[in-house]
Amino acid sequence: MPTRILEAPAPPRPQKRRSLMADSEEDIDMLTPADMTFTPVAPSSLLPDEEDDHDVDEDDEEDNLFTAHSNAQESYLDENENEPSVTATSHRRVVAFADENQDDNVEYADENTHVGGAFGHSDEVDADLGDDTLHSDLELEAEEDDELESSDDEDDEDDVDVVHVEVRLRPEATLLPSIIEANIPPFLRNNYRWLSGGTLVAPEGWADVGVLGRSVEQIYIAECGDGHPVDAQEATYHVHVYKTVDNYVELSGGLDEDEEEQEANTSAASVRDLPARELEGLWDNLIYDDDIKPRLLTYIHSSMLFSENEVDFNVIAWNRLVLLHGPPGTGKTSLCRALAHKLAIRMGDKYTSGRLVEINSHSLFSKWFSESGKLVQKLFDNVTAMVEDEACFVVVMIDEVESLTSARAAVGEPSDALRSVNALLTQLDKLKQHKNVLVMTTSNLAGSIDPAFVDRADVKQYVGLPPAQAIYWILAGCLRELARSGLCPGGEKLLEWDELARSTRSVASKRGERARIASLQLANTARQAKDQELSGRFLRKVPLMAHARYLASNRTPRVDKWVEAIARSVKDEGESRDRIAAAEGTARRVAAAK
Ligand SMILES: Nc1ncnc2c1ncn2[C@@H]1O[C@H](COP(=O)(O)OP(=O)(O)O)[C@@H](O)[C@H]1O
Ligand SMILES: [Mg+2]
Incomplete structure (x- = not known):
């Protein structure tokens, strides 16, 4: 089998796992492969042969292992930043193929600050880098890894990752x-030891x-x-291949030919094909402190599982209806769009x-009170036509449903408004079939939802x-x-939010120290913004x-100037x-006095 060894990208930097989703596409963790040994799967042999995928010369591996830690240390010291963003370029293989029986993990990043979620295993890297910061991070990782392994033992067979x-x-x-789908798992198995969520795979790994x-534009774990x-x-890999x-x-x-009227009507609804290019990255941009996003995804998975297995919903009821409510500007509308986009990718x-x-x-x-009854009808004629095509997955989003309540409340007896609200509800009930x-x-007014x-x-x-933590993520x-x-x-x-607490020791370089202090100030501003x-x-x-105001x-x-200006702007707003x-x-x- 032909084996291609690609020019390896970048090396080690211990990096904490993320507890929140990344806050911008640029900020998404980037996986950097340890070694680019990759055997493309021929279209004729679609089933990946897992055993044969490891075409690594063991001698090479040892050689690289030897040079890796010394080079890593060198570049690490060269950087003079005491931030282990090492820039060595020739030993990634160590990272991916180091001895699996060893306990310590190092995460690897490329030098563009896209931080790697790929973990390598190597005692030697750990020992030779010999820095306190690094050590404590590594120990932490090792402990976490132990936990991971013991919980693995208890796992059922069904409970695979x-x-x-x-x-x-x-x-x-x-x-x-x-074909792409079949090629991804062997590629990842061959080039990475550990995978973590929210990471982009560095193009150096596969672009050649x-x-x-x-064919591929982006690979995202x-x-x-x-x-x-x-x-x-x-x-166990679930590979979702899509085009936007x-x-x-x-x-x-x-409703009529009057242009003005037409224009006004149009704002009531829109249709977007999915997955939509403009919605790429939106899901990761939305940051919450609790597990809203995974919870929504698992609801969808369960509901889809029930549907696929044709569970009778007269016995087990569910409506395929989600309500997001809360104050304005908290990302509800965006979350609906992002979820719809994600679903389209997942169910491709x-x-x-x-x-x-x-x-x-x-x-x-x-x-458009008087016309809304007809408009609802028209809308749902469209939606029904879409839904009848069983190969098309349709997400209907009804934004700001509190308007329905006011439409109902505005009238005492049957009127157009009430009829159209009822028409909408009837149509929705039909849809769930x-x-x-x-x-x-979505609703901005929790108390007044219909x-x-x-x-x-x-x-x-x-x-x-x-x-505060999410605010810090947004601002950083x-x-x-x-x-x-x-x-x-x-x-x-x-720094990342969870690095802040551990960042008290002084950092050797000026730039590093400046960024550390700026991070701490930004965290304070985040707390103030939360109070406001x-x-x-x-x-x-x-x-x-x-x-505009200060810079x-x-x-x-x-x-540091930016952080100061942001702090002042937040104060101004207060x-x-x-x-x-x-x-x-x-x-x-x-x-009242009048
Ligand atoms: N939790 C959040 N995380 C990140 N960005 C957010 C968050 N909440 C709101 N935003 C930002 O605010 C903008 C408006 O959000 P939107 O979805 O219209 O909120 P809502 O529908 O709740 O009023 C979004 O584009 C997003 O950038
Ligand atoms: Mg909204």
């Missing part, structure tokens, strides 16, 4: 997805490999087992196409304001993005406001909100 790999094809790719290189790193050899599409149309109500093997129909209840029921549909609803929805929803998920992610675009030197060196109850929507605007004279302010509240109070008192 599942790795979800999302593989995005180039638009022009013509190869059958099944025939089958993958020609989306989730692994129950959140722990998973042994690449033991894992770019098709978005506003659904015209089509069961359905040939996906659609997201967005219905904005606010425009539907408040602006189809297994290729999911309805997602009981008709509360009753119907299988999952009622509260989406709250982001906690913004600064990393600015660093990437050259506007915030040093932003890429900001700032929404995710607002937080993403802060960097621009901070620049406009400086083209490329350093990260003050202006206080002023508005005070003014409102005065206005109310004046009104």
Whole structure:
């Protein structure tokens, strides 16, 4: 079998696992392969032969093992940063193929600050790097690994670690997805020891490999087992191969030919083909402190499993209806879109196409009261036509359902508004007969959601304001993005939230120390922003406001200047909100006095 050894990318850096999803695509962990030994699977032999995939010369491996740790140490010291972002380039094989019986793990990153989720096994790397920081990290990893192994022992056979790999094809790719699918597991087994969720596989690993290189645009390890790193050899791979599409149309109500009227109607609904290019990365951009995202995904998996097995829903009831509620600006609308996109990727093997129909209840029921009954009918005629194609998976999203409640409350007796709300509910009830549909609803006003929805929803998920940790992720992610675009030197060196507590010891280099202090200040600002109850929507605007107000004279302010400006902007926001509240109070008192 032909074996291609690719130029190896980058080396070791101990890195903590993520407890939250990455906050920007740039910030997503990047897997860097230890060695690029890869044997493409020929289309004619689609079943990967796992035993034969390890074409590694054992002697080579030992040689590399020897040079790896000394080179790693050298570059590590050269960096003079005491941050183990080593830049050696010639010994990745050590990382991937070091002795599996050893206990210590090192995670590897490439030098572009895309941090690796690939773990290597090597006592020697550990011993020779000989740095305190590194050691404690490694020990921690080792302990965690022990835990992992003991829990593995108790696992049932069914309980194997599942790795979800999302593989995005180039638009022009013509190869059958099944061929790509068959090639991914051997590629990962051959090149990585451990896999962890939320990591992009560095293109250096596969971009030059025939089958993958020609067709694949991105390989993303989306989730692994129950959140722990998973042994690449033991894992069960679920490979989801997809292409994105770019098709978005506003659904015209089509009620009359009057252009003005048409235009106004269009805002009530839209249809988007899935997976949509513009929704790529959105799921990872949304950050919550609890497990909202995995919980939603598992609900969908369970519900789809029941559907696939044709469980009779007269016996076991479920409505394929999810309700997300909470304050405005917490990402509910985005989460619905992101989930729809994710589902389309995950179910690509069961359905040939996906659609997201967005219905904005606010425009539907408040602006066009008199026509909304007809519009609902029209809309659902469209949706029904889509759903009848069983190869198409349809997500219907009804945004801001609280408008329905007000539409009902606005009238005492049957009227157009009430009739159209009822029509909507009837249509939704009909939809649940189809297994290729999911309805997602959102509401900004938890207390006033129509009981008709509360009753119907299988999952009622509260989406709250982001906690300090999530705020830190959002702001640090913004600064990393600015660093990437050259506007915030040093932003890429900001620490992760869970590194902050351990960062008290002084760091040798000036840049490292500056980034550490900036990180601690940013964490304080995050706590303040949390106390001020700032929404995710607002937080993403802060960097621009901070620049305009405090940094406009400086083209490329350093990260510490950015953090200071952000802190001031957050404080300004607090003050202006206080002023508005005070003014409102005065206005109310004046009104009361009149
Ligand atoms: N928890 C969060 N994590 C990351 N970004 C968030 C979060 N909540 C809100 N945002 C940001 O705010 C913007 C508005 O979110 P949106 O989905 O419209 O909120 P909602 O529907 O709850 O009002 C999003 O584009 C997103 O960038
Ligand atoms: Mg919304």
